[in-house]
Amino acid sequence: MQVTNITKLKVKYKIDLENGKHFYVSEDTIIKYGLIKKIDLSKEQLKEIIAHESVESAYSKAVHYLQFGLRTKQDIREYLQKKEIANNVIDEVIEKLIEIGYLNDDHYVEAAVTDYFNLNLKGPYWIQRKLLEKGLDKDVIDENIAKICTEEAMIEMLYKIIEREYKVRRETKNKKVQKITQKLYTNGFTSDIIRKVFDIFFEDYEDENEDEILDEHFRRAYQSYSRRYEGYAFKQKLIEKLIRDGFSYYTAKDYVEKQDL
Template sequence: MPKITRITTQKKSKNRYNIFLDHGQGEAYGFSVDEELLVKFHLRKSMEIDESMIAALIQKDTIHKTYTLAIHYLSYRMRSEKEIRDYLVKKEADDEQIDEVMNRLREEKLVDDQEFANSLVRTRVQTSSKGPLLVKKELIEKGVSASGAEEALQFFPFDKAVEKALKFAEKKAASEKKKSQRQLIQTIQQNLMQKGFQSDVIKEVFEQLPEEEGEDTEWEAIVYQGEKLLKKFERKAEGYELKQKIKTGLYRKGFSFDLIERFIEEKINER
């Protein structure tokens, strides 16, 4: 029966040990184990150890290495079960090892998809511009069930969604003053939908959003857009054709017929 002749600490990993064995033909390297297994199985010099135990120790050590990988991955932030499984697959752990590691992580309360979902929602509310629908999509992509994601969204209440969406809308409105009021509203609405805010949130935002109405504001916008169109088309068209191109362009940008006619009258006909 093989006998342990020497146990040495690995140079690059002080909590791992190399086990040297004598099978009756002199000392040779046998296998390595983590400190936890060394202590648990009371491995020591001169201890006799059969082949079945060696195989069992190697298997347990492999699982322990997989567990250590998972713990390291969890050390940065909470993870969903799917994230951990995907990570371990990339590290070439087999399914049986992964299942055993996941069971241990659950028993030790180190992985819990609902707690993960709750935490991620709270974080996104504080640090992200995403709306509830995008946050829910992110949770599901990370392996959280639809019901679990929905439950976690209790931490993203309606008033908080409105507050976040309104802040974005006000910033967008301030940076898009050269657009027509109609186009600005469409832009903000589209952006909020893309960010994952629900229709009732968007409706509330427009009820609270300060209106930038007034003839002067809209006139400044149409002059800015109209002059851009004029520069674009004046070398390619003139007269009636030029006016029609500018009218069409301004209408597509959301300006009213009356304001467009005023622009044509004051900025084109007077040229």
């Protein structure tokens, strides 16, 4: 099959064949196979050139994708599949990227665990789940989590988070602990480590605002029920509301009984 014409386009070259068909190749493919006008190509040569160009084209797309950040093998596979590239071509591209060091799942795991923990403040279980979803090796994930998310590092991180969250919340101690615990648990920390850090935190922290917060909640409850209830029923409603707000029964009862109602 003879090449009748080679036309340079913006990115690639158009190769016209004597049977009226054509295909596109990169400059590297032109050089590799010595493609020139009027050259004769066998069916096997033509098949090899087209197959090579398919891999090179997919490889270029993958390299471009890698410029925007670290990727996993699964990331590359899914990206190229969306480009409707054949799986056998994708396999070759991934193998080539691994060989030249552009793709390394172990390095990806180490970098991801570091970023998720130190920058995103995520705990081990959140990180593990996230990386398993990317098709990464569980043993490699767990090894890096153990190395990076040490108990000492988690205690230091959680202490700062708890200190910040606790001071800005205008709620009862119980409510604060409950909501902060739920947030940290959702972010992948175990209840044991959360509880341990809260114990350390409360050894250092004196909640000087607890009485002030109790006053605020009482005033809101008073405004809500004073027009609808009186006497014993009024007191019971106030106590019940304070309990729902997170105060203990004895704290709520003692406070209400001290008020001039």
